Amino acid sequence: METDILNTLVTEAIWRAEELEALGIRPASSAWKEVSKIEEQLAQAFPLSEAQGRIARRGAVDAALKAGDYDRAQALTDAYLADESAPASLKAGLHEILDEADQAISSRFQHAAEHHTPREARELARRFSETGPFGLAA
Amino acid sequence: METVAFYSYKGGVGRSLLLAHAARFLAKLGKGVVALDFDFEAPGLHYKFGFDQISDPPTFTGGTVPYLIATAEGAASPPRLIDQMLVPPRPVDIRGWVWLMPAGPAPHKIYWAALKQLGERLRLGDPSGQGLMALLDLRARIADELKPDYLLIDARTGVTELGSLATTMLADTVVCMFAVNQESFDGTLKVVEALECAPRLASQKPIRVVLAPSRNSVTDIVVSEVAANILRESGHNDLQLFVLPHDNLPASETLSAFLAALQGLPEAFRGTLSHRYRLRPKFFRTFHPPPAL
Numbered sequence: 038m039e040t041d042i043l044n045t046l047v048t049e050a051i052w053r054a055e056e057l058e059a060l061g062i063r064p065a066s067s068a069w070k071e072v073s074k075i076e077e078q079l080a081q082a083f084p085l086s087e088a089q090g091r092i093a094r095r096g097a098v099d100a101a102l103k104a105g106d107y108d109r110a111q112a113l114t115d116a117y118l119a120d121e122s123a124p125a126s127l128k129a130g131l132h133e134i135l136d137e138a139d140q141a142i143s144s145r146f147q148h149a150a151e152h153h154t155p156r157e158a159r160e161l162a163r164r165f166s167e168t169g170p171f172g173l174a175a
Numbered sequence: 176m177e178t179v180a181f182y183s184y185k186g187g188v189g190r191s192l193l194l195a196h197a198a199r200f201l202a203k204l205g206k207g208v209v210a211l212d213f214d215f216e217a218p219g220l221h222y223k224f225g226f227d228q229i230s231d232p233p234t235f236t237g238g239t240v241p242y243l244i245a246t247a248e249g250a251a252s253p254p255r256l257i258d259q260m261l262v263p264p265r266p267v268d269i270r271g272w273v274w275l276m277p278a279g280p281a282p283h284k285i286y287w288a289a290l291k292q293l294g295e296r297l298r299l300g301d302p303s304g305q306g307l308m309a310l311l312d313l314r315a316r317i318a319d320e321l322k323p324d325y326l327l328i329d330a331r332t333g334v335t336e337l338g339s340l341a342t343t344m345l346a347d348t349v350v351c352m353f354a355v356n357q358e359s360f361d362g363t364l365k366v367v368e369a370l371e372c373a374p375r376l377a378s379q380k381p382i383r384v385v386l387a388p389s390r391n392s393v394t395d396i397v398v399s400e401v402a403a404n405i406l407r408e409s410g411h412n413d414l415q416l417f418v419l420p421h422d423n424l425p426a427s428e429t430l431s432a433f434l435a436a437l438q439g440l441p442e443a444f445r446g447t448l449s450h451r452y453r454l455r456p457k458f459f460r461t462f463h464p465p466p467a468l
Contacts, residue, residue, distance in 0.1 A: 105303045146246075146308040148315035153376050158311065159304030161344065164374055166302040170339035171369035 218278030238279035
């Protein structure tokens with residue numbers, strides 16, 4: 038797909054997601070999911086050596102988090118970090134995005150955060166989601 | 176704070192009533208107790224504490240569901256816990272205390288509207304972990320601010336997301352109640368086996384499971400002996416068993432009456448359990464119920 042089209046699509050998708058969020062419309066998460074998918078396409082289209090490639094990688098992870106899809110955000114981060122040519126600034130940036138998301142949850146649930154990390158809760162919730170209530174669907 | 180979840184695979188076994196009795200009993204011993212209604216789809220714990228008159232409009236609009244909605248919204252200052260609680264009248268001879276956090280002003284329509292809203296705003300088992308953090312935060316906040324000795328949770332019946340989270344993620348101890356019949360027993364044991372190997376957070380100990388047969392049509396001592404043997408035979412050596420009298424009053428008050436009424440092992444009960452575990456007939460032949468008083 039033409040990168041110009043992707044750029045147009047991502048700009049529109051971000052605008053749409055932000056407007057939905059501003060209006061308090063719940064399905065904003067699916068709009069952010071769309072943004073993340075387009076950013077991922079852009080990340081594939083642009084190499085790491087180009088600024089747009091690095092921006093797209095950060096955008097894909099950031100939008101996945103805004104969509105509430107931590108698993109996707111983590112998977113994308115792992116894939117981007119595994120690229121040996123990834124510059125240190127990008128690696129630090131991706132870690133920062135994930136850490137900020139964890140800090141946001143910790144500050145929202147301060148009492149729980151004194152005993153448990155968001156990452157730990159997320160891992161357990163993911164297992165729960167995979168295996169169903171009581172793990173009986175495993 | 177010890178967190179005890181009261182769970183039943185099937186409904187109608189007296190789960191909420193037992194919780195209310197346990198709360199009062201612990202308060203009698205001088206303990207501080209918070210009772211939490213997590214049976215969102217069929218809330219009624221407040222009735223067991225005497226709050227059976229819901230005015231229209233309700234004067235009380237707090238509870239677990241409205242609280243979780245507020246936290247799902249990410250309120251900068253979460254609502255005060257004390258505003259979500261009902262305080263049952265305390266007899267003068269009770270040294271401890273009981274506070275009740277009902278699900279909400281059920282069955283008034285504003286409760287069902289709130290429950291619908293919660294479903295739209297916060298999926299408790301969401302893979303993002305936010306729903307789980309919200310539940311863990313509620314428990315931690317109760318511990319930090321109210322400092323009870325016990326948190327008793329009325330968990331949702333059956334195999335549900337909320338019932339699973341209340342037991343596997345929040346509880347230190349799970350009381351699994353069941354009626355003495357095939358379907359109740361089979362389902363309960365599946366859940367018990369799942370609880371025993373449920374994943375836990377790093378700081379949590381393994382779940383302690385207590386089995387509690389209820390609504391017995393046979394005498395408690397018979398149920399107790401047979402159920403204990405069945406559990407041993409099926410490899411559950413470490414499960415604790417507490418058989419409840421039919422009326423759910425504390426066993427100490429009614430046990431002598433039940434012993435007096437003791438008769439042999441009813442055929443129906445024998446059939447149910449022997450079929451389930453394909454036990455050798457020898458097991459039942461060698462079983463001798465204690466003599467009647």
